[in-house]
Amino acid sequence: MAMALTRTEAARRTALLQVESYQIFLDLSTGADTARSRTEVRFSCREPGATTFADIDALAVHEAVLNGVPADPAAITDGRLPLPGLAAANTLTVDATVAMTTSGSGLTRYTDPADGSRYVLANCFPTAAPRVFCCFDQPDLRASVTVTVTVPAGWTCVATGEVLARPADGAAGIWRFSAVPAMKPNEFTLCAGPYVTAPADGGPESGGPQGGGPDRDGPARLTVRCRPALAGSPGLPGIFATVTAVLGYYEQLLGVRCPYDRLDIVFVPQLAPPAMQLPAVMYVSEPLLQRAADPGDGHVAAILAHEAAHLWFGCLVEAGWWDDLWLAEAMASYLSYAAATAVLGQPDAWAEFAMMGQASAYQADEMPSTQPISSPVDTAAHALTRPTPITYSKGAAAIRQLAALVGDEALRAEQDCASTSAGMPGRPHRWRT
Ligand SMILES: [Zn+2]
Incomplete structure (x- = not known):
């Protein structure tokens, strides 16, 4: 069982590391309940000689090598692989067998009762990426991600990158996808099946x-x-x-x-x-x-x-830690009501929000369990315990109130600023508001 990453631990890794790339190789053809996962991580360290850890939550780690030196898989505790004596530029490779379950988290499988066909989904949100590949699983350590997947005959595979190569229609074999820049580990996904x-x-x-x-x-x-x-x-x-x-x-x-x-x-x-x-x-x-x-x-x-x-709001820009989980959800909710009114033929969408969403937020706010929409949290799990009406509806109501106060144009001007001012092209790292 992996130990939850805390804000302090994440901040230490952020200060120490810059992660450049993940090359992930997954073999989904090895069995019904497991997959083979091989990862090559390239990252730099601002304090050569320092020690940190990588996250891997596997059934078995067959081999781990840091800068050409084998690491002892037995040293992995609580899903953490110690990485001592880091160089300025580092390469870590980890070869593991990971579980494929029906839990909905990590690699998840489904068997169609009608025809026995199997389907696989990789769901890494919020902290399940180490169940799929070895990584530094925190939202502010983004990196280029490339994935190669081996699938059985008859399967199609979808991932975040563009398909670069694939087997002939219906054949078993390898799907290669293009690199995707500046991804969070928990954004990694693929789905495969017929x-x-x-x-x-x-x-x-x-x-x-x-x-x-x-x-x-x-x-x-x-x-x-x-x-x-x-x-x-x-x-x-x-x-x-x-x-x-x-x-x-x-x-x-x-x-x-x-x-x-x-x-x-x-x-x-x-x-x-x-x-x-x-x-x-x-x-x-x-x-x-x-x-x-x-x-x-x-x-x-x-x-x-x-x-x-x-x-x-969530993929292009997002908060660096879990304190502000609400912002992506509230913005998505706010924009969806605006879209419903403008282009989806639902002129009463905001009225429905006031009667349903906002009402449920008022109700949640009156309970002893209420929490602010934003406050420091130590772990992802803590952020996810906030009542849903607070995160989604109270947050959307706060943004709508802001729009009423400063005007729609001023609100949009802030969004323009946020989406164009930082980070890699097209993938800024943090909110700027
Ligand atoms: Zn959402």
């Missing part, structure tokens, strides 16, 4: 509206995937239309292009939350696809709008 691509408009499989690619002029490329049994769902065309509309709205409102050239939307079986947004990949739980078929039900559109907003 998914199919859904047609955008009921016609032949098209992969959705085109126009993406580097330096694109058009919108981000959308692709929707699901299990074969769901490919004819009447809710699918609405998914394309909703996400296309909200992406265009956010680009115009925020004055910042969608940070990714493409967005893969995957309907995942037995996903625990309704949906999750990661860089270039959105996961949606399957029951929402049935609900999306009802044109009078705006629930699914609201969720998609919330998740798409996380491409900017």
